[in-house]
Amino acid sequence: MKPAILCMRGVAKRFTLHHQHGAVLPVLEGVDLQAHAGECLVLDGPSGMGKSTLLKLVYANYRASAGQIDVRTGADSTLDVTQASARELLRLRRDTVSYVSQFLRLIPRVPAIDVVAEALRQDHATDADVAAAARAEAARWLQRLRIPERLWSLPPATFSGGEQQRINIARNLIKPRPLVLLDEPTASLDPANTRTVVELIQEAVGRGAAVLGIFHDPEVGAALATRRIDMSCFRSAA
Missing domain, CATH: 3.40.50.300 (P-loop containing nucleotide triphosphate hydrolases)
Known part of the structure; x- marks a missing residue:
C-alpha cells in the first residue's frame, strides 16, 4: 500500500x-x-x-x-x-493541496494566462526567467483546454461559465x-x-x-x- x-x-x-x-x-x-x-x-x-x-x-x-x-x-x-x-x-x-471548486474566484484585471501561471511563480515572483517559463507552461495548458488564444490576455471575468471553469482547472492543476x-x-x-x-x-x-x-x-x-x-x-x- x-x-x-x-x-x-x-x-x-x-x-x-x-x-x-x-x-x-x-x-x-x-x-x-x-x-x-x-x-x-x-x-x-x-x-x-x-x-x-x-x-x-x-x-x-x-x-x-x-x-x-x-x-x-x-x-x-x-x-x-x-x-x-x-x-x-x-x-x-x-x-x-490543490482545490478545484465549483466556481473560479475571479481576480480583477489579471489576464487569464497570468492567472494560470501564478502557481508556478509563487516562490520566484521577481525572476524573469521563471515568469517566462511559467507563462509558456500556462499557454500549453490553455491550448490543451481549448481556451482561444485571443482570450489569454483578457481577465477571466469576461469569459463564459465553461471557459472560467477550464481556467479554474488549469490554475489549480498546473502545479503538481x-x-x-x-x-x-x-x-x-x-x-x-x-x-x-x-x-x-x-x-x-x-x-x-x-x-x-x-x-x-x-x-x-x-x-x-x-x-x-x-x-x-x-x-x-x-
Whole structure:
C-alpha cells in the first residue's frame, strides 16, 4: 500500500444556525477515511450528503467541529489541518493541496494566462526567467483546454461559465501537488473538454497524487474511481 496523503479520524461538522435561535445542524459525523498516493476516491451520494463540506474541511475553508485531518507534507511530516495556523494553511495550499471548486474566484484585471501561471511563480515572483517559463507552461495548458488564444490576455471575468471553469482547472492543476480536491470539475464542460479534464486527472493520479472528487456525471466518476466512498456512512443519526 502506498503512503496515505490524507488521513481523517472521527471528523464531524455541525453548523450553528444563529438566525434560528442557535439550532445546530449536523452535516457529517465520524468521518474516517484515508486517501493514498496514486488513487482517486469518488465521493458518492445525492445532494445534501456533505460531499462538498468534506472537501472544504480538508482545505480548511470550514473548520471541523471534531476530529483530526492529517495531510502529509513531506516524507516524515504531516499537518493536522484542524489545528493549523493561517501561515501553515497558506503553505499547505501553495505546496501540497490543490482545490478545484465549483466556481473560479475571479481576480480583477489579471489576464487569464497570468492567472494560470501564478502557481508556478509563487516562490520566484521577481525572476524573469521563471515568469517566462511559467507563462509558456500556462499557454500549453490553455491550448490543451481549448481556451482561444485571443482570450489569454483578457481577465477571466469576461469569459463564459465553461471557459472560467477550464481556467479554474488549469490554475489549480498546473502545479503538481500531492493532494487534489475536485468539486464537480466537469459540470459546465462540453464532451470534448470533459474528456481532456478526465485525462488531466488520470495523469495526476498516475504521477502519484491522491485525488478526492465529486462528479455529477456518472461516466466521469466511473472512468476515474479507484475507490468509492458512500457518504451516507458519515451522516448523523440525529
